[in-house]
Amino acid sequence: MKKYCLATFLFWLFGGWWGLHHFYLGRDKQGFLWATSCGGFIVGWLKDFSSLSRYTEEANEKYPLKLSRRPSMFSEMHRMLAMLIFSLFYRMIVANAVPTSVPSYNLIVLFVAPVGTAFGAYMVSNVSHISLSYKYPLIGAYVSEALFGVSHFMWADSNIILVCTVTCAICLVGWRERQEKIKKTKCQRFGLWFVLGLIVLGLWGSYFYHNAEVYVEELDGNVKLSHVFRVYFASEKWAELKEVLLDSTWIFLETGDFEQVFDRFSDDVAKSEVRNAFRVLGFNKDVEIDDISLADLKSAYKLGAKKWHPDKVSDPEKKEEAQNRFMEINEAYMLLERMIKRRMRD
Structure with missing residues (x-):
């Protein structure tokens, strides 16, 4: 079905913070990123305005059948930065959802946090005409976690950023041009992203229920x-x-x-x-x-x-x-x- 730029603009204007214009154009992964991060932390939503016509054109054409490698990382620095931001973001969501009161809390975080790191890198890597298997960011996340996470068990911020950076770099190895569009029905698309959305909401709910604290001035503590x-x-x-x-x-x-x-x-x-x-x-x-x-x-x-x-x-x-x-x-x-x-x- 042909997509129209005016409809894309209206979806961007009235539902861009929830990624409606991306879902309309079939860019489901980017739509999900926007829906879970308030329009790519607002900056992504604003940046989309200058790309609406290009997004619409891409949605109306078929991807090339030829399979080839992507250019070097230096020509894709904007994507590299986005991968770093979202891998950090989803890692934070997964890590914070683990109750701090459970036994072996640090070990559990070291085991489950790479799933969030890999998910963020994978989602950004597959936006638009790029295709990447989930195994690359997942292997990169666990390998870099083993190298840098264990060296500082309590997880300094610098080590977290290093893990995510290495994960993103490993993703570059697996980048390919997409062979063809994968056809899915509207029910399949809705079901997939609805379930993933519930998982993200559940992780946030676990954080607010188990770990979130507020400072009470009268008690001089959290x-x-x-x-x-x-x-x-x-x-x-x-x-x-x-x-x-x-x-x-x-x-x-x-x-x-x-x-x-x-x-x-x-x-x-x-x-x-x-x-x-x-x-x-x-x-x-x-x-x-x-x-x-x-x-x-x-x-x-x-x-x-x-x-x-x-x-x-x-x-x-x-x-x-x-x-x-x-x-x-x-x-x-x-x-x-x-x-x-x-x-x-x-």
């Missing part, structure tokens, strides 16, 4: 992101928010007025936040923001912080609960402090 979410979803604050969401949904179904729903939702969320803050700091449930002063708030905060400060809890089983309560107290204090200061300014 806390697992999954722990923060568990605490939030187990709190009364989330229970109230669920009720607000349910009420807003029923209002929308009854009235269909989005503006009314939004106003009601914003008002209910604000009231819910305030009620939760009062409860956390130990105020009476009937108290209003106009009934307390800044001095009252500071007094309640000091009492709660003194009781639940993690440094004052020696029992390891209760320390986690103390951290959670201390974070809630700080959040409640900052919210009410902003409201009282705004009232005083008004």
Whole structure:
């Protein structure tokens, strides 16, 4: 089916960050790279604008049947740079997905990370009219990992870059011109990239669940992101928010007025936040923001912080609960402090 430059431009303009223009032109590998890296880290999406007509022409012509080697690496430096970036990117995704708490974490990373390195180099190598077997980057990744990774077991950044560079260089040996286009149905194409997309999302999910951390100023340290979410979803604050969401949904179904729903939702969320803050700091449930002063708030905060400060809890089983309560107290204090200061300014 013939491809049109105008359609390519529209896909680039409205879906370029997800690689829609590449999927439209049959450049599925580059489309997947863009979809998983926000348009090639935005730079690739911008660069594509000057190449849309060439991409469309290539999509409408058959590749030569003659099999020949690619030019030297110096004539393909832009591709070499892209291979290095994406091999580093996918290696990072795979390595970060391994939970740091598992036994022999470093050995597992040394074993599975080359798969990500090879995948990034392979995908870039096969963009457009280039063809490369997956064995070349995979062998290159494991060989270079054995040479440089083991020499520095904790993986210095310089060694990671060296591994990826050697992998990309080995890929050059296997580059060939593609003999002919491989025909696949739309269902086959969609199924393949959908499954690979789910795998990438799963790897990101493993990272955020097991390894991602956020700095908590009140605790002067890092806390697992999954722990923060568990605490939030187990709190009364989330229970109230669920009720607000349910009420807003029923209002929308009854009235269909989005503006009314939004106003009601914003008002209910604000009231819910305030009620939760009062409860956390130990105020009476009937108290209003106009009934307390800044001095009252500071007094309640000091009492709660003194009781639940993690440094004052020696029992390891209760320390986690103390951290959670201390974070809630700080959040409640900052919210009410902003409201009282705004009232005083008004």
